[in-house]
Amino acid sequence: MATPTELGRARYSQVTSTIRAIVERIQQIWRGLSAAGVEEDLLGDAGAGIVTAVAEGQLTVAAAAQAYIAAQMAAQGGSAFAEASLVAAAFAGIAPDGGPLETLLYLPAIGVRQRLAAGLTPDEAMLGGLADMARYASTAVADAARSADQVAMAANPSCVAYVRVVQLPACARCIVLSGQMYSRSEGFLRHPNCDCQTLPLREREWPGVPTPRQLVGRMSEREQRRVFTVAGARAIGDGADVGQVVNARRGMSTAHVFGRDVQATTEGTTRRGVYGRRLRRAGGEFARVPGQRYARATTPRLMPEEIFRIADDRAEELRLLRRYGYIV
Incomplete structure (x- = not known):
């Protein structure tokens, strides 16, 4: 296996x-x-x-x-x-x-x-x-x-958690998060073109994922200077903490929609869409927005990240994921 x-x-x-x-x-x-x-x-x-x-x-x-x-x-x-x-x-x-x-x-x-x-x-x-x-x-x-x-x-x-896995080459923002463990329902911090992945965990244990310091050790001096700047690479080489050198969250987001607190999508909300079909069977309402071809649900369809954020427990997560068409 x-x-x-x-x-x-x-x-x-x-x-x-x-x-x-x-x-x-x-x-x-x-x-x-x-x-x-x-x-x-x-x-x-x-x-x-x-x-x-x-x-x-x-x-x-x-x-x-x-x-x-x-x-x-x-x-x-x-x-x-x-x-x-x-x-x-x-x-x-x-x-x-x-x-x-x-x-x-x-x-x-x-x-x-x-x-x-x-x-x-x-x-x-x-x-x-x-x-x-x-x-x-x-x-x-x-x-x-x-x-x-x-x-x-x-x-x-x-599954109870996941750990962030970073593959080189990677940017400084991702490197400092390598090996960090999160609850499986916690949003994944990423930036455009980020190819980091989640490694799901059955129990809260530390797997063999490289730490930020280990990743830096695998990089050439030239690559370290490119990723962390010359001064940053020198500071890390002198023993500075990688996380203190890099602002780990700069440029990262959990995919907020147009700056609103609720993360929702209009995709799949027509009468024929994944969410729309389910809402139609439940008697939901649809309306046509000027300039759009099809009528869409008047109730927003939450994104998975938003469901994980607002749900109180796992039963609520599954209920909402079913409601919005992500699982059956």
């Missing part, structure tokens, strides 16, 4: 390989676009192709989450049994901030226009737009994987 560390590496490899394949597909589509027409193109077939590729990637990594958590619990001597089944489709088509994926993946077109206005050449503007698109797509898929993993943890009564 594979060890928890080996299972974690396999999960990391699955997510990162899915992201690489999506970025390659985006690059193929992007080659056929021009700076002059990129905004129109991303509203048309090219944009639809990119959105489809990213949504399919989100579905792929989410669909593997429950099997991964079950394998982890079994490897740690627990039960692979889950009290509910994860709905992988509930994690596809949603941006990390809870908004529509289409909106997020249109932003690179705006970036291209801004670069042109700043005096960059069309080729330079398009190269920057491609970098933006790759970053947004990668973040959306990685977030879907982590979110699905946490929901699968909630569905498995054996």
